[in-house]
Amino acid sequence: MTKDFNIFMSQLKETNQRLDFFCDFNKITQNVENIKLSLCILNSLIGAQNMRKAVETIWNRDKTAFDVMDILIAVRSDGKKKVLDKLNNCVILESMFTSVDGVIEFLDNTGLSDIFKSRRIGDLVDYVFGIETGLDTNARKNRSGHVMEGSVANIFEKNGIEFRQEVYSSEWPEITKVLGDDEKRFDFVVKNNTKTFLIEVNFYSSGGSKLNEVARSYSDIAPKINSVPGFEFVWITDGIGWKSARNKLQEAFSIIPSIYNLTNIEEFIKQL
Numbered sequence: 328m329t330k331d332f333n334i335f336m337s338q339l340k341e342t343n344q345r346l347d348f349f350c351d352f353n354k355i356t357q358n359v360e361n362i363k364l365s366l367c368i369l370n371s372l373i374g375a376q377n378m379r380k381a382v383e384t385i386w387n388r389d390k391t392a393f394d395v396m397d398i399l400i401a402v403r404s405d406g407k408k409k410v411l412d413k414l415n416n417c418v419i420l421e422s423m424f425t426s427v428d429g430v431i432e433f434l435d436n437t438g439l440s441d442i443f444k445s446r447r448i449g450d451l452v453d454y455v456f457g458i459e460t461g462l463d464t465n466a467r468k469n470r471s472g473h474v475m476e477g478s479v480a481n482i483f484e485k486n487g488i489e490f491r492q493e494v495y496s497s498e499w500p501e502i503t504k505v506l507g508d509d510e511k512r513f514d515f516v517v518k519n520n521t522k523t524f525l526i527e528v529n530f531y532s533s534g535g536s537k538l539n540e541v542a543r544s545y546s547d548i549a550p551k552i553n554s555v556p557g558f559e560f561v562w563i564t565d566g567i568g569w570k571s572a573r574n575k576l577q578e579a580f581s582i583i584p585s586i587y588n589l590t591n592i593e594e595f596i597k598q599l
Contacts, residue, residue, distance in 0.1 A: 331580075332577050332580045334591075335580070335586070335588060335591065336569070336570070336573065336576075338588050338589075338590035338591060339565055339566060339567050339569055339570070339588060340530075340565050340566060340567070340588075340589060340590075341532070341566075341567050342532050342566075343474050343475055343478065343530050343532070343565070343566070343589075344474070344532070345474075348474060349464075350460055350463055350464075351463055352460075354463065355456065355459040355460055355463055356456075358459050359452060359455055359456050359459055362395040362398070362455070363452055364392075365391070365392040365393075365394065365395045366395065366451040366452050366455055367451075367452065368385055368388075368389060368392040369385070369392055369393075369395075369396070369451050370450060370451050370452075371384070371385060372385070372434075372443045373443050373446055373448060373449070373450075373451070374443070374444070374446050375443060375444065376444060378431065378434060378435075378440050378443070378444070379427070379431055382427055382430050382431060382434070383427055386427050386430070393424040393430050394421070394424055396424055396430070396433060397420055397421065398455055398458060398459075399437075399439060399451070399454075399455070399458075400437050400439070401458050401461065401462060402420065403462070404419070404420045404421050406419060406421055407419075408420040408421075410423075412432065413432055413436065474530065475528050475529060475530035475563075475565065476492070476514055476515075476528050478589060479514075479515065479526075479528050479563055479592070480492070480515075482589075482592060482596070483515075483517070486596050486599075488517060488596070488599055489517070489518075490515050490516065490517045491515070491516045492514060492515055492516075493512055493513075493514065494512070494513050494515075494516045494525075495510055495511070495512050495513075496510055496511040496512070496513070496525075497510050499523075499558070501555050501558075502525070502552060502555060502558060505551040505552065505554060505555055506548060506551060506552075511548065513525045513526060513527060514526055514527055514528040515528065517599060519598075519599050521557070522557055522558065522559050523557060523558050523559075524558075524559050524560075524561045524585075524599075525552055525558060525559070525560050525561065526560075526561040526562070526563060527545060527560075527561070527562050527563070527564075528563045528564070529541065529564050529566075530564065530565050530566045531564070531565075531566040531567075531568030531569060532566045532567065532568050533568045533571075534568045534570070534571025534572060535568070535571075538568060538569060538571070538572035538575065538576075539572050539575045542572065542575040542576050542578065542579040543575065543579075545560070545562050545579060545583060546578065546579045546582045546583060548560065549562070549582060549583040549584075550582065553584070559584075559585060560583065560585065561585040561586075561587070561595065562579075562583055562585065562586045562587070563586075563587045563588070563589075563592060563595070564586070564587075564588060565588040565589045565590075
């Protein structure tokens with residue numbers, strides 16, 4: 328086992344990121360397009376020296392234009408973000424956009440009033456496109472997982488292996504029985520003549536506590552699934568992030584019979 332594990336560790340890839348990984352410009356463009364009209368209306372605040380008068384003019388024509396102002400400070404509040412107002416009261420950020428006074432307080436205390444007056448921003452549509460590009464970096468961890476799932480799906484397809492994605496454990500009463508009340512979603516399900524393989528897939532290019540938690544979780548559920556006749560748990564993982572959690576992965580390696588990476592996944596393919 329130790330020798331095989333050392334080989335497994337030596338095969339881990341440094342990255343699975345191609346150039347299209349870093350920014351999802353289709354999503355960014357759509358996010359901007361969804362609020363473009365409001366941003367164009369708010370453009371009239373740029374260069375305004377009498378900010379209250381400019382705000383009142385917009386308010387009297389279309390007060391809903393102010394609903395998008397949270398994105399101007401790179402925040403997606405969704406009605407949940409709380410801040411302290413000028414009186415140190417805890418308020419929902421979006422509540423500040425329900426009155427002229429609230430909008431003025433928001434502009435003044437965020438510093439946007441000075442930015443607008445000095446014309447340091449030329450166009451809010453372009454400005455928000457930049458903000459959306461920055462915020463999109465927060466989605467990279469999720470994208471890394473999706474890229475890995477895509478890689479595994481491509482391998483299955485090239486080898487003519489039929490599969491299903493995002494399948495819940497509730498589909499099989501016998502699996503639900505051993506896993507308990509918590510419903511589990513598997514990234515892939517593959518069948519051959521003898522078994523149903525319930526597959527989890529992930530990629531970690533950097534370390535962190537999550538890796539230990541994942542290894543511990545899979546070490547717990549794998550024996551339960553494998554105890555059910557006709558079922559087997561399979562874990563396909565990769566990334567040099569595992570070097571920081573080597574001990575925990577090695578422990579899982581001794582518990583879970585079917586652990587593969589993108590290099591030795593061919594062994595699983597042969598089994599199928």
